[in-house]
Amino acid sequence: MRPSFARLAPLLTAFALALYSQAVPAQGDTVTTPPFVTTPPEVVDRMLALAGTLPSDYVVDLGSGDGRIVIAAAKKFGARGLGLELDPKLVAESRVNASAAGVADKAQFAVQDVLRADFSKATVVTAYLLPWLMAQLSPIFLDSLRPGARIVTHAFVFPSWRPDRVEKVRLAVPHPSQGDESTIYLWVVPANSRGFWQAASPEGKWSLRIDQNFQEVDVEATLAGAPLKIANARLEGDRLSLSGTLRGAPFAFRGRVEGSRIAGEAELGADKRITPLVFTK
Ligand SMILES: C[S@@+](CC[C@H](N)C(=O)[O-])C[C@H]1O[C@@H](n2cnc3c(N)ncnc32)[C@H](O)[C@@H]1O
Known part of the structure; x- marks a missing residue:
């Protein structure tokens, strides 16, 4: 007979809590350094593919172990x-591994605490680190990485930031x-699109009120005082896309959040008339 989930649930919960209590330091506890455990090669490849890694990317692995990623x-x-990487021996081993792989010019290593490092130039960040460290890193990622930077993690997640994809x-x-x-x-680092934005076009004055929680956006919009019915609102990195209807006719907007402006174009009506729009705060 197959064991039912209902019967296994208390056991699984106890197991998860035991793991979690080891992983998250309570107040006053000595913080344990995540141990050196490697990511299997096929997972390394999938992580880099999931990030859409290109030759133009700058990949930073936080807690790089033997340098494999x-x-x-x-x-x-x-x-x-x-x-x-915190451990100098692993950094030395990584340099040897990079030379043996013929990529010492492209793959660099440094002895550094990831919580004190500046990795703001990274376009792809990878990590296989314990939850308490992930929790400390998420605000650093949001503050320092540019919108559109991709973060790929093995096994562990951020406490409240929903991943864009799971594999x-x-x-x-x-x-x-x-x-x-x-x-x-x-995770794709989202731009900050929160706030009240306005734009003008021959059709009239546009307004957007955007509420944002990480990459999730809730948008209210009007054109010439008439509410737009937003069916889909999506923020991926700095790209904002909206679609819905205006007085029953189809409406769509695609633009980029560039600091204090959102520039893009709207598509209006059944004839898909294009209107350039620049929203400012
Ligand atoms: C689970 S291993 C992952 C190694 C490698 N990234 C991989 O996926 O195969 C975590 C590594 O992070 C290093 N580490 C832990 N805390 C760190 C910190 N605060 N700064 C830098 N490295 C750290 C550990 O020494 C260990 O080598």
């Missing part, structure tokens, strides 16, 4: 990269912490 980014994706990777060889399947997560 930064080395794979250079060797298989042609990207430059930097691994930040499961079957493992060729069972992993000591992940078993026979790893989960990887993608």
Whole structure:
């Protein structure tokens, strides 16, 4: 007989809590450094692919261990990269590994605490770190990475930031912490689009009121005082897209959030008339 989830649930909950209490330092506890456990090669490849890594990217692995993610980014994706690692022995080993792989010019390593490092130039960030460290890193990511930067993590998530994509990777060889399947997560750093925005066009005055929680946006819009019915509102990095109806006719907007302006174009009516719009605060 297959065990029912209802019967297994208390056991699973107890197991999850036991793991979690080890991972999250309580007040006054000594903070444990995430141990050196490697990401399997097939997971490394999927993480870099999930980030859409290109030769133009600058990949930073936080807690880089033996350097495998930064080395794979250079060797298989042609990207430059930097691994930040607390343990000097692992940094020395990473440099040897990068030379052996023929990518020492592209894959660099430094002994550094990720909580004190400046990785604001990264376009792709990877991490396989414990939840308490992930929790401390999420505000740093939001403040310092440019909108559109991709963050890919192995196994661990941010406490309240919903991932943009989740993928499961079957493992060729069972992993000591992940078993026979790893989960990887993608987050795209959102621009700050929150606030009240206005624009003008021959059709009249436009207004947008945007409420934002990470990449999730709630938008109220009007044109010449008439409310637009927004059916879809999406923010991915600095790209804002809206669609819905205006007085029963289709309406869409695609634009980029560029600091204190949102520039783009609206598509109006059945004839899909294009109107350039620049919203300011
Ligand atoms: C789970 S291993 C991941 C290694 C590698 N990124 C991978 O995925 O195979 C975590 C690594 O982070 C390093 N680490 C832990 N805390 C760190 C910190 N605050 N700053 C830099 N490195 C850290 C550990 O020494 C360890 O090598």
